Amino acid sequence: MHMATTPAIQPIVHLSNVDKDYKLGAVTVSALKQVSLEIAPGEFTVIAGPSGSGKTTLLNLIGCVDVATRGEVIVAGQDTGKLTEGDLTRLRLNALGFIFQSFNLVGVLDAFQNVEFPLLLQKKMNAAQRKERVMDLLNRVGIAEYAHHRPGELSGGQRQRVAIARALVTFPRIVLADEPTANLDSVTGNQILDLMQELNREGTTFLFSTHDPHVVSRAGRVVRLVDGRIVTEPEQQSQTSHS
Amino acid sequence: MILIQIALRNLLTHKIKSAIVGGLLIFAAFLIIAGLSLISSIDKSMSKSIVNSVAGHIQLQEKGAKDELSIFGQMGSNEIGYIHNFAEIRKAIEAMPEVGAVVPMGIDSSIVFGGNVLDVKLEALRNAVKAGDKAQSEVIRRHVRRMVALLDDELKNLKGFSDQEKMSDDMKQGLLDVTEANQPKFWDSFDQDPYAHLEFLENKIAKMAIGEDMLMLRYVGTDTERFRKVFDRFEMVDGQMIPPGQRGFLFNKFTYEEQVKHKTARRLDKIKDRLAEGAKVATDDEIKQWIKLNRTQYKEITFQLDDVATDAVKAALQAELASKEGDMAKLVDAFMDVNDGNFQKRYDLFYKIIAPRIRLYSIRMGDTMTINGFSQSGYATTVNVKVYGTFRFHGLDRSTMAGAFNILDLMTYRDLLGYMTADKKAEIAKLQAQSGLKELKRDTAEAELFGEGGGEQVEDTTNATPTQAAAVTPTDAPVEATPAAIAGDVPLSGAKLMAKELEGHVYSQAEIDGGVIRSAAIMLKPDVDVKTGMEKVSALIAARKFALKPLDWRAASGLVGNFVGVIYAVLAFSIFIIFLVSLVIINNSLVMSTLERTREIGTMRAIGAQRSEILQMFMVEAVVMAGVFGAIGCTFGYALVAYFGHFGLLASNDFMIFLSGGPRFYPALPPWGLPVAMIAVLIVTLISTLYPAWLAMRITPLAAMQDSE
Numbered sequence: 044m045h046m047a048t049t050p051a052i053q054p055i056v057h058l059s060n061v062d063k064d065y066k067l068g069a070v071t072v073s074a075l076k077q078v079s080l081e082i083a084p085g086e087f088t089v090i091a092g093p094s095g096s097g098k099t100t101l102l103n104l105i106g107c108v109d110v111a112t113r114g115e116v117i118v119a120g121q122d123t124g125k126l127t128e129g130d131l132t133r134l135r136l137n138a139l140g141f142i143f144q145s146f147n148l149v150g151v152l153d154a155f156q157n158v159e160f161p162l163l164l165q166k167k168m169n170a171a172q173r174k175e176r177v178m179d180l181l182n183r184v185g186i187a188e189y190a191h192h193r194p195g196e197l198s199g200g201q202r203q204r205v206a207i208a209r210a211l212v213t214f215p216r217i218v219l220a221d222e223p224t225a226n227l228d229s230v231t232g233n234q235i236l237d238l239m240q241e242l243n244r245e246g247t248t249f250l251f252s253t254h255d256p257h258v259v260s261r262a263g264r265v266v267r268l269v270d271g272r273i274v275t276e277p278e279q280q281s282q283t284s285h286s
Numbered sequence: 287m288i289l290i291q292i293a294l295r296n297l298l299t300h301k302i303k304s305a306i307v308g309g310l311l312i313f314a315a316f317l318i319i320a321g322l323s324l325i326s327s328i329d330k331s332m333s334k335s336i337v338n339s340v341a342g343h344i345q346l347q348e349k350g351a352k353d354e355l356s357i358f359g360q361m362g363s364n365e366i367g368y369i370h371n372f373a374e375i376r377k378a379i380e381a382m383p384e385v386g387a388v389v390p391m392g393i394d395s396s397i398v399f400g401g402n403v404l405d406v407k408l409e410a411l412r413n414a415v416k417a418g419d420k421a422q423s424e425v426i427r428r429h430v431r432r433m434v435a436l437l438d439d440e441l442k443n444l445k446g447f448s449d450q451e452k453m454s455d456d457m458k459q460g461l462l463d464v465t466e467a468n469q470p471k472f473w474d475s476f477d478q479d480p481y482a483h484l485e486f487l488e489n490k491i492a493k494m495a496i497g498e499d500m501l502m503l504r505y506v507g508t509d510t511e512r513f514r515k516v517f518d519r520f521e522m523v524d525g526q527m528i529p530p531g532q533r534g535f536l537f538n539k540f541t542y543e544e545q546v547k548h549k550t551a552r553r554l555d556k557i558k559d560r561l562a563e564g565a566k567v568a569t570d571d572e573i574k575q576w577i578k579l580n581r582t583q584y585k586e587i588t589f590q591l592d593d594v595a596t597d598a599v600k601a602a603l604q605a606e607l608a609s610k611e612g613d614m615a616k617l618v619d620a621f622m623d624v625n626d627g628n629f630q631k632r633y634d635l636f637y638k639i640i641a642p643r644i645r646l647y648s649i650r651m652g653d654t655m656t657i658n659g660f661s662q663s664g665y666a667t668t669v670n671v672k673v674y675g676t677f678r679f680h681g682l683d684r685s686t687m688a689g690a691f692n693i694l695d696l697m698t699y700r701d702l703l704g705y706m707t708a709d710k711k712a713e714i715a716k717l718q719a720q721s722g723l724k725e726l727k728r729d730t731a732e733a734e735l736f737g738e739g740g741g742e743q744v745e746d747t748t749n750a751t752p753t754q755a756a757a758v759t760p761t762d763a764p765v766e767a768t769p770a771a772i773a774g775d776v777p778l779s780g781a782k783l784m785a786k787e788l789e790g791h792v793y794s795q796a797e798i799d800g801g802v803i804r805s806a807a808i809m810l811k812p813d814v815d816v817k818t819g820m821e822k823v824s825a826l827i828a829a830r831k832f833a834l835k836p837l838d839w840r841a842a843s844g845l846v847g848n849f850v851g852v853i854y855a856v857l858a859f860s861i862f863i864i865f866l867v868s869l870v871i872i873n874n875s876l877v878m879s880t881l882e883r884t885r886e887i888g889t890m891r892a893i894g895a896q897r898s899e900i901l902q903m904f905m906v907e908a909v910v911m912a913g914v915f916g917a918i919g920c921t922f923g924y925a926l927v928a929y930f931g932h933f934g935l936l937a938s939n940d941f942m943i944f945l946s947g948g949p950r951f952y953p954a955l956p957p958w959g960l961p962v963a964m965i966a967v968l969i970v971t972l973i974s975t976l977y978p979a980w981l982a983m984r985i986t987p988l989a990a991m992q993d994s995e
Contacts, residue, residue: 099991102991103988103991106892106987108891108892108986108987108988108990108991109988128897129896129897132891132894132895132896132897133894133896135892135893135894135987136893136894136895137894140893141889141892141893141990143889143990143991144991145885147885147886147888147889147892147990149292149886149889149890150299150886151291151292151295151296151298151299152288152291152292152295156288156291159288160288160890160893161893161894163288164893164894164895164896164899165894209893210893213894221991
């Protein structure tokens with residue numbers, strides 16, 4: 044899954060005029076208004092904005108865990124508005140990787156099993172192939188020696204490395220990360236960002252949300268959200284590349 | 287598979303949930319295993335008790351009979367029908383490869399008078415007088431005289447209590463007779479005309495005597511030889527088996543001890559047994575009651591002792607009690623006032639000194655006993671039969687239920703039953719129509735009723751009154767209906783004569799099988815189960831058009847047979863309740879743990895787990911829980927069952943003895959017990975998991991993101 048670098052290539056994510064409303068009782072709250080956005084392969088994009096600006100909503104739409112009220116959300120070539128629940132789930136499994144703010148590892152499984160979990164859901168690889176793939180990634184994120192530790196026995200940074208490995212294990216088209224460093228101290232947070240940048244250079248497309256200016260400063264491209272609208276034109280920046 | 291690992295590890299992680307759910311499932315599994323073992327073992331042992339003592343595997347009764355056969359059911363008005371063609375039926379059914387044997391039966395109850403001591407003494411006196419044995423007759427006469435004196439005392443006391451006005455004329459006359467017999471002049475004149483005196487005593491005084499035991503005996507009229515061979519629980523205790531083909535009666539040892547034994551001796555036996563079980567005189571109300579009875583009922587002993595015996599007993603009691611008391615009543619009273627310390631010594635002394643001098647059993651082996659049969663329509667028959675011995679049903683010696691069955695030969699049974707065939711009834715009706723009222727002549731009646739079998743039936747035809755016409759109805763088979771016969775006031779001498787004639791007469795198998803019976807027991811071959819047997823027997827009955835209804839032992843034993851069904855229901859109900867409670871609690875705790883796991887499940891959904899896979903995960907967890915805890919519960923249950931299966935559980939009362947088929951109960955797990963318990967636990971767990979699993983399936987991937995923003 045090595046990305047082509049030409050911007051002309053089909054974008055991984057394409058949003059056009061997307062609205063997202065939430066009904067809170069009788070009141071309808073508009074979380075996203077007329078959002079249009081494209082993410083091309085190889086980007087390292089940050090969605091920035093204050094709390095309540097709609098970052099997570101946008102990420103959820105792209106992550107196929109929620110659907111738009113109006114407008115078109117196309118992920119990996121599929122119009123998510125037209126997909127069934129099961130199709131969306133399959134899309135998440137095969138095309139997307141998720142990194143969560145609180146890591147969200149399965150507490151009763153060790154690092155190896157957590158990383159292996161999506162592969163088990165995919166049912167594409169045999170045990171040997173899975174093992175090889177999982178150990179590759181654990182090596183890559185630098186915690187191979189903790190393969191058989193459970194999350195409870197790992198530090199925050201180590202857990203997030205496991206989560207990154209899990210997100211990458213299925214060769215996703217794009218990895219979505221919701222405030223991936225929010226629960227980490229700044230040193231660890233930086234290490235995680237370094238790792239993600241390295242992985243980006245190796246070809247993984249990242250899209251993450253943050254309100255941390257430090258994180259924003261490291262982004263290849265910044266999409267700013269205020270009150271559900273994109274305020275900074277999503278210019279095509281060319282910081283994304285691979286070594 | 288990873289889901290199993292997740293399930294197992296979840297069990298270990300959520301300790302409180304696991305403890306609650308686990309505890310319940312373990313208990314449920316344990317209960318099922320223990321309960322099933324208990325019930326199936328009771329069922330098995332009880333079926334042994336019932337099948338191998340009297341019922342056989344299958345009972346046959348007349349098709350269309352008003353009442354269903356109930357072997358352990360109520361006595362009396364049981365219109366269970368009659369079977370006439372037993373010989374043919376037996377031949378057909380015994381030819382079946384599944385059947386071991388067919389035994390003819392009739393179960394009934396009758397009254398037997400245990401004989402009174404005065405009667406016995408008078409008979410001895412008559413014999414002594416007849417033999418001209420002066421010394422012997424002198425001793426007995428003194429005893430009889432004392433008995434009469436005691437009787438007179440007794441009755442005078444009684445008179446003080448009761449209203450003279452309400453006393454019947456018979457009773458008043460009886461009191462006068464006793465008083466007369468208690469006069470010195472009666473005894474002074476004895477030698478002048480001993481026979482007249484004896485007659486007076488026999489006819490007027492003996493009937494007033496106390497201690498006349500009325501026994502209600504339940505018996506199986508059967509082909510005794512066949513019964514002995516087929517019912518393997520049957521074993522002789524004392525005396526001898528009724529010789530093949532002959533008439534005779536066998537006491538069940540239990541009945542014999544309970545009803546026939548001297549009351550004081552029996553109470554001492556019971557006290558001894560109770561003390562052996564660890565009871566104490568001071569704290570056991572029943573023992574206290576028995577002691578009280580022994581002390582107040584001293585006459586049971588003193589009445590039976592003649593002068594010589596009285597002197598011997600008196601000396602022994604005085605020595606034991608270190609007393610100079612000369613009054614036997616007071617001595618016996620004091621002697622019977624036992625305590626934990628002196629009981630054994632006095633018990634031994636009783637059997638050494640007193641027992642040999644009294645009638646320990648009112649009916650003894652070799653005696654001829656008079657059975658007073660009666661039926662629902664009110665006619666009565668009296669039959670004399672020789673008591674050959676006592677038997678027991680192995681392992682059921684102490685069971686009241688099995689112990690109530692005595693055994694009577696079929697010929698005598700038929701005499702008591704007094705059954706008439708439909709033809710016979712019609713003929714009698716015709717005869718009566720012709721001649722108004724005509725007495726039924728015994729000789730011809732018997733021949734006609736029972737073929738060449740005949741019988742020692744005693745029919746008091748002298749009092750035939752118009753009531754007899756009513757008694758001879760098409761519905762039943764009265765031979766006679768004389769109130770006097772019911773009261774036992776029948777000329778015994780004639781009956782005894784008959785008994786002597788018939789004693790030793792050997793009936794052929796054709797004669798035994800040829801007459802009427804009430805039911806028949808089928809004993810299947812050892813490897814044939816009852817269900818199969820029932821099917822085959824039913825098929826044969828249908829094919830041969832026999833007017834028979836087959837009942838399995840459970841149905842035939844009436845209430846007792848249903849007992850297992852009842853405890854099954856109780857167990858099923860309690861298991862149901864426990865499951866219901868478990869269901870609610872397990873469900874609740876799983877819902878809690880599901881809510882706790884919301885984010886984990888949301889994450890799984892987010893990274894690509896389908897709803898169905900979440901459901902699958904929950905089901906796997908349920909199966910794992912059921913498997914782990916069910917197995918633990920089953921192990922505990924099995925351990926308990928195995929423990930008691932090896933060491934046995936003491937059957938604490940009569941009914942338990944009957945249920946367990948012996949003094950100890952050995953529960954065993956039926957082979958299907960384990961799967962049943964596991965499946966039940968699994969089902970409960972799966973049902974309890976449904977709602978939490980449904981909740982879990984509704985968790986959206988959004989739940990994974992919930993703490994951001």
